[in-house]
Amino acid sequence: MSAIVGEIMYILLSCAISLDGYLDDATDERLVLSNAADLDRVDAERAGVDAILVGANTIRRDNPRLSVRSPARRAAREAAGKPATPLKVILSSRDLPADAAFRADGAALITHGPLDAVVKDLADRGVERLMVEGGGRVLTEFLTAGLADELQLVTAPFFVGDSAAPRFVHDGRFPRTSRSRAVLASVSTIGNVVLHRYLVSDEAIDHHWLTRAIELSHRCPPSTTAFSVGAVIVDTAGEAIAWGYSRETDDLVHAEESALAKLPPDDPRLRTATMYSSLEPCSRRKSRPASCSRLIREAGIPRVVFALREPSTFVVGEGAEELTSAGVAIVECPELADQVREANRTQLGA
Ligand SMILES: NC(=O)c1ccc[n+]([C@@H]2O[C@H](COP(=O)([O-])OP(=O)(O)OC[C@H]3O[C@@H](n4cnc5c(N)ncnc54)[C@H](OP(=O)(O)O)[C@@H]3O)[C@@H](O)[C@H]2O)c1
Ligand SMILES: [Zn+2]
Structure with missing residues (x-):
């Protein structure tokens, strides 16, 4: 979903490192950092992408096959009309x-060539999901160019202890700094290694938090006269500071209102936070004097992300317009709209 090249492509970075952040040791032999169960997980990830990309040094040093290994996964890809193994893309200006x-x-x-041109070319070839498997120079280029949505980082329990070995990342200007961090989507132990899944693009982070908001909307007590909505307020450090859902604390409370009520109105984090709401914030209410759009404006929240425009079932909503004219940035994620409709089947008469 990296929007930087104006293409819809999800770019997944994957690698394994030692405790001291190395991708390999400095010897000629290939160092295997992860274990069999994790290599099988990587095989499953490969089976789910359209292309796998590595840098030329990884080919020269490791000579990997870069193929889906599992016969069942290969067969499943073929049954879906795809090649048994994804396109292999090697970045190199020399012969291999x-x-x-x-x-x-x-x-x-x-x-x-320049990375954005390479990615654009892959998008033109129909690649919608790209897995970048190293090495350090290529991973650094994707991260610093802002051309990554997700990083799957496996840590193995030993030290390499040799600065001549290749590092996971080199020096560079990384888009996610201390003020705007990556989101840790999950942590899992796989035998003796740990997998961290980080979301590193705005698009992937918005999708993650909006999915949490939609999950919250399923907790709403049923209603035929009001929508079921979930809301999460996230600060710039990437942490949820409050959340709520419709009818959470009384019969009439809205999700955004309920989330905001959990923070003091002068909480300084609100001034830089994002409000994720499954549905466009309301602009008119039958039940209370203040609409959620007004509450958001008054709280000083500068950015609102939602999945579905308010359907005109109960009132005509103009929340997005009202917020936009007040200078609030609005992001719509229509790819999640069906999930919001699903959570409001009764209200929408479906
Ligand atoms: N632990 C893991 O998960 C893992 C995964 C992969 C690799 N590794 C390790 O990483 C090491 C290799 O990493 P590395 O940083 O040395 O190299 P690398 O990232 O694999 O490859 C760098 C090379 O890719 C080519 N390249 C990169 N960007 C390019 C661009 N935009 N256009 C054209 N060519 C480009 C250049 O090759 P040319 O000189 O041919 O132009 C460059 O020298 C190996 O030791 C390998 O074992 C570990
Ligand atoms: Zn509302």
Whole structure:
């Protein structure tokens, strides 16, 4: 979903590191950092993408096949009309060995040039989901170019202890700094390694929090006269500071109102926070004097993300317009709208 090239592509970065942040040791032999269960997880991720990309040094040093290994996953891809293994993309401006292992199975593309042009070319070839598997230089380029949605980082329980070894990331200006952090979407232990899944693009982060808001909307007590909505307020450090849902504390309370009521009105974090609401904030209310759009404006929240415009079932909503004219940034995520309609089936007469 990296919007930077104006294309809809989800870019997933994947690698394994030692405790001291190295991708390999400095010897000629290939260092395997993760375990069999994790390599199988990586195989499943590969089976779910349209292309796998690595840098030329990874080919020269590790000579990987870059293929989906599991026969069942290969068969499932073919049954879905795809090649058994995703397109292999190698970034290189030089020739690579004719007998390199990646050439043995499926289509490969050796390419080079500015990264946004490479990504644009892949989008034109129909790649919607790209997995970048290293090495350090290529991972650094994708991260610093803002061309990454998700980072799957596996940490193995040992030290390399040699600064001549290749590092996970090199120096650079990373878009997510201390003020605007990545979101830790999940942590899991896989045998003796740990998998951290970080979301690193605005698009992936908005999708994550909006999904949480939609989950909250399923807690709403049933109603035929008002929508079921969930809301989460997230600060710039990437933490949910308050949340709420419709009818949470009384029969009439709205989700955004309920979330805001949990914070002091002068909480300084509100001035830079994002309000995630499954539905466009209301602009008129039958039940209370202050609409959620007004409460959001008064709280000083500068950014609102929602999935569905308010359907005109109960009142005509103009929350997005009202907020926009007040200088609040509005982001709509229509890819999640069906989930919001689903949570409001009764109200929408479906
Ligand atoms: N632990 C893991 O998960 C993992 C995963 C992958 C790799 N690794 C390790 O990482 C090490 C390799 O990493 P690395 O940082 O040295 O190299 P790398 O990122 O694999 O490859 C860098 C090379 O890619 C080419 N390249 C990069 N960007 C390009 C661009 N925009 N256009 C054209 N070519 C571009 C250049 O090759 P040319 O010189 O051919 O132009 C460049 O020298 C290996 O030791 C490998 O074992 C570990
Ligand atoms: Zn409301």
